Amino acid sequence: MSSRAAIRYAKAVLEQANQGNIANVVFDDMQSVYATIEGSKELRSVLKSPVVKAEDKKEALVKIFENNSEVTKGLIQILTTNKRINLLGGVAESYISLYNESQGVKVANVTTAVALSSELETEVLAKVKQLTGSSQVTIHNTIDESILGGFILRVGDLQYDASIANKLGKIKREFSKSL
Incomplete structure (x- = not known):
């Protein structure tokens, strides 16, 4: 279950994607992000680790998801700036749920x-x-x-x-x- 903060970020991302008429593209991105994070214990550990610098986390995520949309890359940037990058999996899960509900x-x-x-x-x-x-x-x-x-x-x-x-x-x- 996603946190309230993750749900708020997901709502903002969905709104931004709807304005750009790319909600379905971002939906595909979020499915990829969620599957990648859920499938990698090491990645989850890195995202939660206070030892790994935020910039290093961001660089790794940008490389992993380099083929994703600018909205997804912007989400990674915002989460890094706000020191909430550990919420990325929850935001992706919430986005998928919100998108399905809207459709x-x-x-x-x-x-x-x-x-x-x-x-x-x-x-x-x-x-x-x-x-x-x-x-x-x-x-x-x-x-x-x-x-x-x-x-x-x-x-x-x-x-x-x-x-x-x-x-x-x-x-x-x-x-x-x-x-």
């Missing part, structure tokens, strides 16, 4: 014990479209073996937990109540 796209987060099959993914898409009334739905599948089986579906602030771990937990609570 009417619903994001369904599905947590399963194994990867979703194409048939199950189609079934989940249809169910989410029925529940939300939105024709634009994307699915993000997270694999968590601790749920044992079944799935956990989150769309916005709605959650449906049909995991085996949840059902076993309910049975355990019922047994402990009856003792």
